[in-house]
Amino acid sequence: MKILLTGTSGQVGNALRETLRGLGELVIADRSQMDLGKPEQIRSFIRSVQPTLIVNPAAYTAVDKAESETTLAQSINGDAPGIIAEEAARLGAALIHYSTDYVFDGSKREADGKLAAYTEQDAPNPANVYGKTKLAGEQAIAASGCAHLIFRTSWVYSRFGQNFLLTMLRLANERDALKIVNDQWGAPTWAGWIAQATADIVRRLQTGSRDASALDLDIWHEHSGIYNMSTLGYTNWCEFARAIIGHAETLGLLHKAMPSITGIPSSEYPVAATRPHNSTLSMDLLASRFQVHPPQWEDAMKACMENAGTVNAA
Template sequence: MREPRVVLLTGTSGQVGFELQRSLQGLGTVVALDRHRLDLRDPQQIRDVVRAMQPVLIVNPAAYTAVDAAESDVADATRLNVDAPRVFAEEAKRVGAALVHYSTDYVFDGTKPEAYVESDPTDPRNVYGKTKLAGEQAIAATGCNHLILRTSWVYGTRGKNFLLTMLRLGAERDELSVVADQIGAPTWANTIASLTSQVLAQSVAGNDDETRDWWRRHSGTYHLSAGGETSWHGFAEAIFELAGEARRPLVKPIPASSYPTPAARPANSRMSNDKLAASFGVRAPDWREALRLCLAGR
């Protein structure tokens, strides 16, 4: 085993990256880099950083996540969601590291009536989903040891997300209209980080040979989202119910057709976590329980 074990973490200014800085402690020396210290639009800088640090593990939650903006900013979305993951994967293969990368429910078209499993055909409906899928494929094509973790409807107490938007608008307005015919599982950034660290702890539990065997057996794509399901409308109602704010707006359900956006969204974003549970013995809590814990910690 290399000494010291270096874990390279990107995207630390984002929701998941911020939480990972804490949850990954104990797996090695975590070197956390935000966009000011590592420009993911610069492939050569990525290569130089990985070769200099010689990490045993690269964890990459960084991404272009502005779904609507991506429709008119294809080049930048491609640089961050396709090119950067590919270079990380190539360099991971070169230095003998493993790569953990995060993807999205938006790789599916949302027409399946049940929860999606990892082997279901992908067919993204927007540029964001297309670039995230291309990033997945680029990683797998390198043959590096990797985990691709698809998640959904990510929120937390920092950054830009649905939870913070609802709390802000709820303090300003008496009535909100929220889409009720798109179904998924709101997933707390802390849940993603915690389960990631629990999975990765299993990879380093043995000697070097056992670690290599672990990655050989487990490399692949997994779904990691909260348990249960709801609509955006149901999520909003739960936010105001559990937040305990003195002022609570009326939340009206509307169809997605009444709230047109540049990027099409899948109607069904539900994903089965059974493969994750079977492979690693971990399962995310129900979305409502996680939301309660998140709001309690504000």
């Protein structure tokens, strides 16, 4: 099996480079070889590599900047996945792609007003440009007819790149007081776990194949669709910050006294893009379809901070 992997300078792509190794021949496509803003380059690179599986975690992820860079965000998040998918369909390859909780507007509630987790069947209604472009990418892949798995994830962090966990570790060592938004709810997701779950699913689909060295496209078509891929439980950014900084203190990663942490509403932290108040994702389908069982978000956070290679399911 020949696997073409994008986005390896990003959080999820960097982690996938490790977990996909061993599943086949891995070909890395960085921006200099395959710029997702350049359709002809995408087509010619894929045609020259002739992969059996394309894994595409690359994306335009600057959520606030997307509000003013709409055309660029649309070309990378909305158009490029469709071109990749067309090429995959043409080659008889399968595609794994990643999407976001921000395809939802965050208004889902139980009858009693409590937060309700979004399932794969819920109708998307993105509240910002980033979410709209990611939804366009999902739709373009589905329209291509290629065998595909789209994993919707949320609040991604790792020990690498730019993310909330690393920002909180830095700020906790610089400031005495932090004010963090406490009215947006979701599930923080470790990039290392996303990469582990992705490799487990590829392995599982390969197990059912007649020839383990090739993809059984029938099996991939049978499983094609959108799957939520985050962690169990939910929290808000302020509680997540408390958990990160509390665990950092336990691990001896704080070089000064703990900062005070105060929760504030989103209205007191103005940013360009509107965020959903609730973007928790139901994990039921992932577990029932692939027997992949996500960890609790706190356990994954600790495993990431302790630099563990894997994390066990809850």
